[in-house]
Amino acid sequence: MQGGKKAGESVKETASNMGASAKAGMEKTKATVQEKAERLTARDPLEKEMASQKKEARVNQAELDKQAEHGQNAAAKEAATYSPTGEHGHHTGVH
Template sequence: MQTAKNAAASVKETAANIGASAKSGFEKTKATLQEKGERLTAHNPTEKEIATEKKEAKINQAEYEKQVAREQNATQRQATEDTCGTHSYSTTGATGHPMGSHQMSALPGHGTGEPAGHVVEGVVRSHPIGTDTGTGTTLAGHNTKTGGGAGGYTTGGAYR
């Protein structure tokens, strides 16, 4: 969840930076077009030089405003990440908010972070599909979609 919030803040920052760059580009283009218009109507070289200087000042101002906006966006994203923090939903409390020995479920051993039953490092237990449901019946016996064939595609759910 926190990762999603941090990702959203990063996307928001990127979008704001794109907007700042677009605005800056628009202002620079506008300054260039104004300079061209002023140079066409200028009657002497001094007026043309003033038009060029005004254009350069407007371009510098647009670039400065873009950089300020990017810094503010980065600061805002950092503040969002700091507010969200880095939390863990681990039941052992290894990182983030510690859970201690608080059991998260009514099932014995469930949610305490301790494995239930015998554990062999690097070995994963498996069960045949449709069996070991704890009800003493197989799911395959009640599933009308089992048996294959072209129309046998399912969502993988247990139909009873």
């Protein structure tokens, strides 16, 4: 029974991680497109550089958010598969 529960939690974690990765990819793409638009309309080299820096900040934030969500998914999986019994099915509490 426990093996099935662990497998189910692994599937949930994988699906959540895929969603987080897809979301991060979309955020990175939006940041790149916005940077290109800003660089096209900017006349001043400083404005172009600011657009690039803004894009880098958004890309970095998307990656940090993705990694944080992966960590949360792993923690949720561990919490869901935690067993209150010790080795060989013996209860870990006071007898």
